[in-house]
Amino acid sequence: MLDTAFEALKTFDWGSDLAALAPIEEAATASHGKPEARQDLENRLIAALKGTLTRDAQDYICRKLANVGTAAAVPTLAGLLLNKGNSHMSRFALEQIPAAEADQALRDALPKVSGDLKVGVISSIGARRDSAAVPALSSLLSDSDPAVARAAILALGAIGSVESAAALQTALRAAGDRRATMIDAVLKCAESLLASNQVATASSIYKAFTDESQPRIVRLAATRGLLACASQPAVRSI
Amino acid sequence: MSVIKKPTRRDFMKTTGAAFGVPYAITSAALGNSERPAASDRIVMGGIGIGNMGRGDQGAFLGRKDVQYVALSDVREEVRDKSKANVDRHYNNGDCKVYNDFRELLARTDIDAVHVATPDHWHAIMVIEACRNGKDVYCQKPETLTLREGPLMIAAARRYGRVVSGGSQRVLEDYRKYVAPAWAGEFGKIKSINVNVGPLPQLCNLPGETKSEAIDWDLWLGPAPWAPYNPKRCSGSFSINGASWRSFSDYSGGGMTDWGAHHFGGATFICDVRDQQPFEVNYFDDSNGKYLAYRYQNGLTIYHNKPKTDQLLIEGTPGEKLAPKPVPGYKGEGGIYGDFIECVKTREKPFRDIESAVNTAALAHLGNIAYQLKRSLKWDSVKQEFVGDAEANRMTDRARREPWQL
Structure with a gap:
């Protein structure tokens, strides 16, 4: 049955009957807790992805690798990251693969892509909260492509670490019309830091945005953050 | 003794407008009368996604005297034209501005609040962006497409102190015959409640067709995987069986979320657990069929x-009767829409505050994942992750198509 499904995948395209691929779906579920069966399925998916397939079939495989892929699938997916027609679905898989190789593949792709594809790679790095990517993302805060710079801002906000907050705060001085997005990202960092009990750091970030020079909505957000910091048990006991 | 007049919301806008030399013509309509608040006291609104439910939402807000509806955005030209005509006819002017790209609408500083009724795959991006732009939001249900989106939407709303209401008027209005006795304590401690809803979402593999309408297809798809145009793929009809986007997993959680927003919402309201998420989902597949049991920390089971x-x-x-509790309801007048507008004015939380809306949608998402994996799952609602199940955790979110990002 599984052989038949992979055979069907070779000619699968928009409008094809999805039922022909049902054995692949079933194998993905049934191989849970069965390493050999799971590895066999992944190997078949990778091999198929290396072949000549329609975009729809490639997309389907990426969807499955998002569920069952491991570091073994990363090199093949990494190659697709650079193709306009495949980059998103490559990320669809890579973003979910719990392996350091996936982070590395995304970081490696950064200097090789531009425009929307770069924005996509950055967004996946942010979604994975890859702290090792902070230096690379920081260097993109002043990118000449506003969409790339914005993506880097949002990704650093999603990472939410001390380092990402510091990078954003430094860049804030020359933020120009990206200032509001950058402040939003810094505030998001403060929320992450507060959630991880780094109250003093979060508090110092919030304090920087409470002065009268800040837009009202930012001052209110910072004040709310300070109140949240003050309500932390460690602070209350001081 | 000097009297300090409380500034209206629009005082700020007027001041800002004057500073930039914006002409401000005072019309009789702007001054208001006994029937209608002055322009300075109206909530200035725009809408995003005006087909189907959006059309209904627009009508509801347009009919309110305390709302000034000034702009709309839709990726369908025909929808934009008809909706603008509808608004302009209502106000007897030609002032309603239309946008293909919602970001232009959200960037307007004169708009206080927006309603969002796009397909579900857009909700999180739009709600978060609206909050960043200082807008209050009424977002149609189901409010989320993935588990990860919910906390991000709540955080954005709380960060900027925004009023963000989910949709579903049914949660309060359709289940009164259960809510009233439940909150009156007449059932005693509720052990369980059953929700029948479905089906699950399906992957869409419809073939491409020649576009039969003027639609910005790339923008309709937005963060979803690229796919060729097909009218059934993007139809906003209420079908959950393959004839609309509500059926397909790239855009919706299927019937589980679409009707689940109502029925799970009703169940959690009846049982007073709208502020919680379950810690476990048990999956059953026996001779009677497949079904789930959601377990809550207070001992409740939602089947x-x-x-x-x-x-x-x-x-x-x-034989047990509990002490009665006051039943929460809408604020203001005019159902769920009035509740939202009243909260925009008072800054209270609406009945379908985004947090309870997200908790309801989470039930549907958890269920979809359990059915897909065919196994029981433990859920840490604080960390928002499955416990000891890396595969399930892969399904809490999905990569968005470039250039869209949360």
Whole structure:
């Protein structure tokens, strides 16, 4: 049955009957807790992805690798990251693969892509909260492509670490019309830091945005953050 | 003694407008009368996604005297034209501005609030962006497409102190015959309740067709995987069986989320757990069929599709009666829309505050994942992750198509 499904995948395209691929779906579920069966399925998916397939079939495989892929699938997916027609679905898989190789593949792709594809790679790095990517993302805060710079801002906000907050705060001085997005990202960092009990750091970030020079909505957000910091048990006991 | 006049919301806008030399013509309509608040006291609104539910939402807000509806955005030209005509006819002017790209609408500083009724795959991006732009939001249900989106939407709303209401008027209005006795304590401690809803979402593999309408297809798809145009793929009809986007997993959680927003919402309201998420989802597949049991920390079980069990069948504690509690309801007048507008004015939380809306949608998402994996799952609602199940955790979110990002 599984052989038949992979055979069907070779000619699968928009409008094809999805039922022909049902054995692949079933194998993905049934191989849970069965390493050999799971590895066999992944190997078949990778091999198929290396072949000549329609975009729809490639997309389907990426969807499955998002569920069952491991570091073994990363090199093949990494190659697709650079193709306009495949980059998103490559990320669809890579973003979910719990392996350091996936982070590395995304970081490696950064200097090789531009425009929307770069924005996509950055967004996946942010979604994975890859702290090792902070230096690379920081260097993109002043990118000449506003969409790339914005993506880097949002990704650093999603990472939410001390380092990402510091990078954003430094860049804030020359933020120009990206200032509001950058402040939003810094505030998001403060929320992450507060959630991880780094109250003093979060508090110092919030304090920087409470002065009268800040837009009202930012001052209110910072004040709310300070109140949240003050309500932390460690602070209350001081 | 000097009297300090409380500034209106629009005072700020007027001041800002004057500073930039914007002409401000005072019309009789702007001054208001006994029937209608002055322009300075109206909520200035725009809408995003005006087909189907969006059209209904627009009508509801347009009909309110305390709302000034000034702009709309839709990726369909025909929808934009008809909706603008509708608004302009209502105000007897030609002022309503239309946008293909919602970001232009959200960037307007004169708009206080927006309603969002796009397909579900857009909700999180739009709600978060609206909050960043200082807008209050009424977002149609189901509010989320993935588990990860919910906390991000709540955080954005709380960060900027925004009023963000989910949709579903049914949660309060359709289940009164259960809510009233439940909150009156007549069932005693509720042990379980059953929700029958579905189906699950399906992957869409419809073939491409020649576009039969003027639609910005790339923008309709937005963060979803690229796919060729097909009218059934993007139809906003209420079908959940393959004839609209509501059926397909790239855009919706299927019937589980689409009707689940109502029925799970009703069940959690009846049982007073709208502020919680379950810690476990048990999956059953026996001779009677497949069904789920969501377990809550307070001992409650919400069943999904329990065989041979009626919709919202409640198992209470016979012979026990609990102390009655006041039943929450809408604020203001005009149903769920009035509730939202009243909260925009008072800054209170609406009945379908984004947090309870997200908790309801989470039930549907957790269920979809359990059915897909065919196994029981433990859920840490604080960390928002499955416990000891890396595969399930892969399904809490999905990569968005470039250039869209949360």
